[in-house]
Amino acid sequence: MTDFGACFDAFRFTAFRLETLQHYDAPAEYERIAAFREGRPLPERSPRTSPWLRRVAETTTEGKRWSRVRIVERPLSEYVRFELVTYLESQRAGEDIHLTDRQADPALEDLRTDFWLFDAETSQPFAALMDYDQQGRYVGAEVTSDPETVRVCTAARDLALRHSAPLATYLARLSRRETHAA
Secondary structure, three states: OOOOOOHHHHOOOEEEEEEOOOOOOOHHHHHHHHHHHHOOOOOOOOOOOOHHHHHHHHHHHOOOEEEEEEEEOOOOOHHHHHHHHHHHHHHHHOOEEEEEEHHHOHHHHHOOOOEEEEOOOOOOOEEEEEEEOOOOOEEEEEEEOOHHHHHHHHHHHHHHHHOOEEHHHHHHHHHHHHHHHO
16 A cells, blocks of 8 residues: 555554654644634534544544554644644544653654554554655655564554653643643
């Protein structure tokens, strides 16, 4: 398989995403980021309004598992703060979301490539290595079932998960830090 979009139809059990950039430039998010920046309510994003979240919700109901680890750096960028809000929407749709601070372990410093890892625990795993330009604009993805690439992605996933916390736990810790810093 070489078509990135087809990966989301082809996986049978698990889809894992590692996010490492501190900013992504996605035109589809411009309106929502502007609302976030201005302190206005975000336009609704739910399985009812978002084809992506509808896919997550429907396939989760069918038994597929979606998860991600977001590696963040301090201080949190505006984009990461925006994502923390939007992750709640993804979580409600059925995605299991974890976060970790890059400073949590020196080995996390090496995790700089975004990827999707599909069906890692099966006999037919595959990965999509994501490519972004310097501004965080999506350039493309290389889909591969190369065993070494899958092994590297699996090890990166395991490392990131080992040092991460579930979204609710991370948000609670973040809130306590901000309260104590005031």
